[in-house]
Amino acid sequence: MEKLTNPEINSWNDLIVRPTINVDDIEETVHEIFTEVSHKGDVAINKYTELFDGVQLSSMLVCESEIEEAIDSISDDLKAAIQLAKMNIETFHAAQKTATIKVVTQEGVECWQEKKPIQKVGLYIPGGSAPLFSTILMLTVPAKLAGCEEVVLCTPPNKEGKINPAILYTAQLCGVTKIVKVGGIQAIAGMTFGTETVPKVYKIFGPGNQFVTVAKQLATKYGVAIDMPAGPSELLVFADDSANEAFVASDLLSQAEHGTDSQVILVSTSEEMIGKVETELVAQLVQLPRKEIATKAIAHTKLIYFDEEQTALDFINAYGPEHFIIAAENETVFVNGIQNAGSVFIGNYTPESAGDYASGTNHTLPTNGYAKQYSGVNLDSFLKSMTFQKISAQGIQTIGNAIELMADAEGLFAHKNAVTIRLKSLENND
């Protein structure tokens, strides 16, 4: 952990760098695997599953009996919890539906915009260090609400070639019909190029480690869209003296336990609170089953003191955290002033875990500062906006001359002529 006091603005660029592996090294591996999967399909996928996941699979596809077995093995309490979360996520995402926008811009010129589902989508569900079945809810619920026709789910198998039962239960609950046992770069490559078993999709969604995130970014070069770079988890908490240090430490550890490359940061205008949280972190850390992972993540934690709330807020906006918790007396300043964050959690009783699982918001969010330009997954992520227009004879007479003049000025005669020919035809009929 590093403690900093009023860091100068010219040092912020260094402070906001995430503890990630060198992307250049990963890029080389990603390129290699993409090339091989594009040429050899399933053979290449199986090779990399054996290499990275340590298992040789007889079939990549999850079969019906595996799903039935999984359903039987999940407790009723867990099933009820998953169903409650699904209901809240559905309620929140269904409310994001918008009506068609229809406007008559000039008499006889009618324009409208409608949303259409992306027909084929691929969902990546992380499974390397923890089976994130909650991510299935976050991705399938909006995909189904949007009306996507083909939904394929990829997730890595364990060393026995199996998928965690909670992943299978949640997938069938959400109506996923194709579950492929493949993870990491090879999964993203499969959904990018299509193989004998993995369908090619139009857009890939979902979080993952740095290998997955770099692979998703490369997929865009091959014409596949992605939701956003959603890599190793991050949390930034602003806490003043009104915060509860035990709550703050528990939140920071909740994201630190995701992976050794997670980053959690505390920003405060109270030196006393920083000290209290530090003590709590040490006390709570030793009790965690995943303390080895969390300890490594906490090693790159920064505890930053600022004299002024406004400077603290400026720093937070420069950092652009995936998750931002506000535990402050003056919470409105932060709620109104935050510009760059994936998801915001307000007050002492809003743990980040609530958004991870069950409050209703989506947990697939931009990391590594991408909250400055990307939104988290939402209903619109699964839709495209299409525009339509219908112009009457009267309408083309109203705007035709403007089009002719503009086309002429751009030196595009054929554009101009497409209007002129119609105007002349109308004149001749008069």
Ligand SMILES: NC(=O)c1ccc[n+]([C@@H]2O[C@H](COP(=O)([O-])OP(=O)(O)OC[C@H]3O[C@@H](n4cnc5c(N)ncnc54)[C@H](O)[C@@H]3O)[C@@H](O)[C@H]2O)c1
């Ligand atoms: N930003 C978000 O919205 C969000 C949400 C949930 C989780 N996450 C993050 O997702 C990540 C999940 O990571 P994970 O590792 O547990 O699961 P994962 O499924 O993303 O990755 C596991 C796969 O990585 C591949 N792999 C492992 N080592 C490799 C190597 N050396 N070279 C090439 N490929 C390799 C393997 O194929 C393996 O199947 C965590 O970092 C977590 O913080 C982010």
Ligand SMILES: N[C@H](CO)Cc1c[nH]c[nH+]1
């Ligand atoms: N915190 C993760 C997003 O960064 C999501 C998650 C899933 N399960 C638990 N947490």
Ligand SMILES: [Zn+2]
């Ligand atoms: Zn989490």
